[in-house]
Amino acid sequence: xxxxxxxxxxxxxxxxxxxxxxxALFAGFPVLWMFSNSFKSNSDIFAYPPKLFSKTFSxxxxxxxxxxxxxxxxxxxxxxxxxxxxILTLLVSIPAxxxxxxxxxxxxxxxxxxxxxLQGIPPITLMIPxxxxxxxxxxxxxxxxxxxxxxxxxxPYAIIMLTGYFNTLPRELDExxxxxxxxxxxxxxxxxxPIAIPGIVTVGIxxxxxxxxxxxxxxxxxxxxxxxxxxxxIQLLMGQHAYKWNEMMAMSALGCLPVLVLFLFFxxxxxxxxxxxxxxx
Numbered sequence: 001x002x003x004x005x006x007x008x009x010x011x012x013x014x015x016x017x018x019x020x021x022x023x024a025l026f027a028g029f030p031v032l033w034m035f036s037n038s039f040k041s042n043s044d045i046f047a048y049p050p051k052l053f054s055k056t057f058s059x060x061x062x063x064x065x066x067x068x069x070x071x072x073x074x075x076x077x078x079x080x081x082x083x084x085x086x087i088l089t090l091l092v093s094i095p096a097x098x099x100x101x102x103x104x105x106x107x108x109x110x111x112x113x114x115x116x117x118l119q120g121i122p123p124i125t126l127m128i129p130x131x132x133x134x135x136x137x138x139x140x141x142x143x144x145x146x147x148x149x150x151x152x153x154x155x156p157y158a159i160i161m162l163t164g165y166f167n168t169l170p171r172e173l174d175e176x177x178x179x180x181x182x183x184x185x186x187x188x189x190x191x192x193x194p195i196a197i198p199g200i201v202t203v204g205i206x207x208x209x210x211x212x213x214x215x216x217x218x219x220x221x222x223x224x225x226x227x228x229x230x231x232x233x234i235q236l237l238m239g240q241h242a243y244k245w246n247e248m249m250a251m252s253a254l255g256c257l258p259v260l261v262l263f264l265f266f267x268x269x270x271x272x273x274x275x276x277x278x279x280x281x
Contacts, residue, residue, distance in 0.1 A: 031256070032052070033052065034249050034252055034253055034256075035249075035253050036052050036053055036054075037245065037246060037249040038061050038062070038246060038249035038252075038253045039054070039057055039058055039059070039061070039246075040054045040056075040058060040061075040246055041054075041056070041058050041060060041246060042244070042245055042246055044056065044058075045245050045246060058246075060246065061244075061246040061247045061249065061250035062250050062254075064244075064247055064250075065247060065250055065251055065254070070225055071233060071251070073225070073226060073228075074228055074229060074230045074232070074233035074251075075230055075254070077143075077227065077228065077230075078211075078212055078229040078230045078231075078255075079258075080143070081143060081146050081147060081150070081211055081229065082207075082208050082211035082212045083208070084143075084147050085147055085151055085154060085207060085208075085211045086154075086204050086207045086208045086211070088147070088151060089151055089154045089155055089158050089203075089207050090158065090200060090203065090204055090207075092151075092155060092158075093155055093158035093162055093203065094162060094188070094193065094200070095185075095188065096155075096159050096162075097158070097159050097161075097162030097163040097165075097166055098162075098166055098184075098188045098192065100112060100159065100163045101163050101166035101167050102166070102171070102174060102184070115156045115159055115160060116156070116160065118152075118156040119156050119157060119160070123153060123216065123217070124216060127216065127220060130149060130152075130217070130221075131220060134148075134149065134221055139221075140221060140222075140223070141221070141222050141223045141224060141227050142227070143227075145221050146217065146218060146221055146222070146227075146229075149217050149221060150210065150211050150214065150217070153210060154207040154210055154211070157203070157206065157207075158203045158207060161199065161202065161203050161206075162196070162199055162200070162203060165198075165199035166192065166196065169192055169195060169196065173187065173191050173192065173195075174187040174191075174192075177190075177191055201266050205262050205263070205266060208258075208259075208262065209259055209262075212230070212255070212258060212259060213231060213259075214229075215231040215232060215235070218231060218232050219232050219235070230251065230254075230255045231255070233251060234248055234251050234252060234255070237251070
């Protein structure tokens, strides 16, 4: 009987793998094409018939990027802004989510409804009022303007996710801390936060991805190349008469690496945080 069950499981796994292979090829081929073109010259990219791998292996696109201080600045800006937004969002959303999870107060449902409704507003509809606000605050073409703008979009998601995660943690933990003479903040930072690391890592990675990939506000709220981020920098490689396709592919490949590395290193926390935080809201 066990052998029959094992065979059935093997068949199921085999069928699942066979079904996933076409999807993996469909999703992975554009990424492979991007990486292969980043090691070609522009003339090789337009060769006919097209070839996945060129006979000549060229580092010219990467040399052009790392040899240009302006292009390197794009990556520095993206890293700095994304890390700053991620840290600030977590510092604000963790106590906010804990408050929504553990305490009852006036207008709690109203505030919760506002936070949830903010997730349904398309960012592009807020472009004009945000631009006017940033200019009025004298934050146009500054890091502060981009950081504050991005936090408006990362905070609602972070609070919702972390509130759901804190709801899954037993309240007896808080009560045990209070019995030992601690307060709510002690229970949060010394007991609940270490337990909630999977959820916090999940929110942090998602926030980082939002900031790293954002294009519209990074283009609208900045005017000098010294303030541009990687997505805008890629767009700047599109000239009036010619496109630097190999450099665009190289910069796109370099832009994918941070998110890929984060996911590979924190995959266990990421999956655990998503599943645990969605159990109870």
